[in-house]
Amino acid sequence: MKKKILLIDPPFQKFMGFSKAGIPLGLLFLAGKLKKMGHEVEVLDSDYNPKGNPYPFMTKIGHYDEYLNSLNNGSHSIWESISSQIEESKPDVVGVSFISTKLRSGLRVAQIAKEMGVKRIVAGGPHVTIRPSDVIKEGSPVDYAIVGEAEEQMEVFDGTPKTRIIRANRIQNLDLLPWMARESLIGIENYKPSDLGFMMTSRGCPGSCNFCCSEKLWGKRVRFRNISDVIAEMDDTNRRYGTQKFYLTDDTFTLNKKRVLEFTKGIRDKGYEWGCLTRVDRLNEVILKQMVESGCCMIKLGIESGSQKVLDLMNKRTNLDQARNAAKLLNSFSVPWMAYVMVGVPGETSIDADATMRFIDEIKPTYVSAAIYTPYIGTGFYKNSIDFSRVSFLKDREGRDHAIEEANHHSLKVIAGDVSREKIIEFMEFADKYNLVSKKG
Ligand code: B12
Ligand code: SF4
Structure with missing residues (x-):
């Protein structure tokens, strides 16, 4: 029977006044599938905040309390707008997406829906995939949780599943999935065309970096979408929403060189701009030339650290010379690129953090994206290296005990690793200053 389904991405950055780029891709994939089955679907991105600040890193620090305080403030306008949307949509089912940072916010959304009489609340997303027991437990408003890629487990929306936690199989053929149903986004007219240009063309990564949970989410065997289907979706998005970027x-993205060349050949004459994420050992001159000529205008690279010791602790399986070579290549093509770096991983010291800052000055990315390391569940570090006897580290100055997965970099009160607090501040300020100078130049 046809159902009314409201899928909600819970608020997080918006509570702190920040903006977030893009669209909730997972929910829009699900909406595509549900619509194809005949259901009526809407997607509410309650973190969307076009008027928010794209933050410098130091600004982020210290704002985390605003999120925590808002969680307990039932009359906050963001919660009220979610209630109003539920009231207006009158859904039979509400689906909530969880990443670890938004665990408490997602549970609050589920609670609001439950209290408003929604019959079925379903949860999914990266955090639920890794630890479903956080949403399926006594007293939780969540009725069902899907572990993994949910597109082939639609029974939770319109059937009677036998268990409350449902383990989904990995989707083997991504080309059989409908495109993301961007048209289901509530308020789509307010989105920038480039936000609607977020897409995922493969699932999985062969890497096993200790700070990352990709392997748990998608597995190591990478599944690729057909390039002609990817380009057809880009053309459709361009036609409908004017998306050029x-x-x-x-x-x-550059794992499979042949596929990258097929992609660059296919879009070369369309005049689109595009960006992607990749590793330092997955770039070479041949593909980069084609990427740039086909409109690539941003490459985000996992540099992570300027200390080989830390790269090894992370199991990054790259070395500093590979990073130097990738940087040299990118700079020689004058393509804008961003270096992702982090500070405070288990085993790292202030000397290593200094090395990273020096390394950035040496390799000269266009932008730096800096993060204070966070021990997310489902990662190698969380499993092996976090010394739980030091979990008191994660208590803030007022003694409140933050859940480890919420030990978020938005608050400097929570730090893992052996880098001094002063060095962490210096590191984040360094990134801000670097970007400021880079933008001026
Ligand atoms: C793009 C991206 C972003 C974009 C967000 C775009 C947007 N508007 O949402 C930006 C750059 C802003 C971003 C920021 C952050 N991100 Co991010 N991001 C990603 C990335 C690279 C791709 C996401 C994507 O395209 N997913 C594609 C869809 C298909 O996957 P999905 O959402 O997981 O959905 C599937 C299933 O999970 C499930 N599902 C999802 N929701 C639901 C809901 C229901 C009801 C059901 C049944 C099923 C279900 O079904 C879906 C289809 O199969 C992932 C890495 C990755 N490969 O997943 C990291 C990732 C999601 N990010 C992560 C993190 C940590 C963050 C930050 C906290 C980083 C930071 N420290 O600031 C912030 C938080 C931002 C926020 N939302 O508040 C982590 C989350 C880890 C965790 N344990 O939760 C990931 C997994 C990276 C990693 N490997 O560690 N991110
Ligand atoms: S950090 Fe990047 S390369 Fe490493 S496992 Fe995660 S997605 Fe793969």
Whole structure:
């Protein structure tokens, strides 16, 4: 029977006044599938905040309390707008997406829906995939949780599943999935065309970096979408929403060189701009030349650290010379690129953090994206290296005990690793200053 389904991405950055780029891709994939089955689907991105600040890193620090305080403030306008949307949509089922940072916010959304009489609340997303027991437990408003890629487990929306936690199989043929149903986004007219250009063209990454949970989410065997289907979706998005700029969120877009060349050949004459994420050992001159000539205008690279010791601790399986070579290549093509770096991983010291800052000055990325390391569940570090006897580290100055997965970099009160607090501040300020100078130049 046809159902009314409201899928909600819970608020997080918006509570702190920040903006967030893009669209909730997972929910829009699900909406595509549900619509194809005949259901009526809407997607509410309650973190969308076009008027928010794209933050400098130091600004982020210290704002985390605003999120925590808002969680307990039932009359906050963001919660009220979610209630109003539920009231207006009158859904039979509400689906909530969880990443670890938004665990408490997602549970609050589920609670609001439950209290408003929604019959079925379903949860999914990266955090639920890794630890479903956080949403399926006594007293939780969540009725069912899907572990993994949910597109082939639609029974939770319109059937009677036998268990409350349902383990989904990995989707083997991504080309059989309907495109993301962007048209289901509530308020789509307010989105920038480039936000609607976020896409994922493959699932999985062969890497096993200790700070990352990709392997748990998608597995190591990478599944690729057909390039002609990817380009057809880009053309459709361009036609419908005027999108000229696309951002491919694949974990490592340049894994398969032949496929990258097929892609660049296919879009070369369309006049689109595009960006992607990749690893330092997955770039060479041949593909980069084609990428740039086909409109690639942003490459985000996992540099992570300027200390080989830390790269090894991370199991990054790259070395500093590979990073130097990739940087040299990118700079020689004058393509804008961003270096992702982090500070405070288990085993790292202030000397290593200094090495990273020096390394950035040496390799000269266009932008730096800096993060204070966070021990997310489902990662190698969380499993092996976090010394839980030091979990008191994660208590803030007022003694409140933050859940480890919420030990978020938005608050400097929570730090893992052996880098001094002063060095962490210096590191984040360094990134801000670097970007400021880079933008001026
Ligand atoms: C693009 C991206 C972003 C974009 C967000 C775009 C947007 N508007 O949402 C930006 C750059 C803003 C971003 C920021 C952050 N991100 Co991010 N991001 C990604 C990335 C690279 C791709 C996401 C994507 O395209 N997913 C594609 C869809 C298909 O996957 P999905 O959402 O997981 O959905 C599937 C299933 O999970 C499930 N599902 C999802 N929701 C639901 C709901 C229901 C009801 C059901 C049944 C099923 C279900 O079904 C879907 C289809 O199969 C992932 C890495 C990755 N490969 O997943 C990291 C990732 C999601 N990010 C992560 C993190 C940590 C963050 C930050 C906290 C980083 C930071 N420290 O600031 C912030 C938080 C931002 C926020 N939302 O508040 C982590 C989350 C880890 C975790 N344990 O939760 C990931 C997994 C990276 C990693 N490997 O560690 N991110
Ligand atoms: S950090 Fe990047 S390369 Fe490493 S496992 Fe995660 S997605 Fe793969």
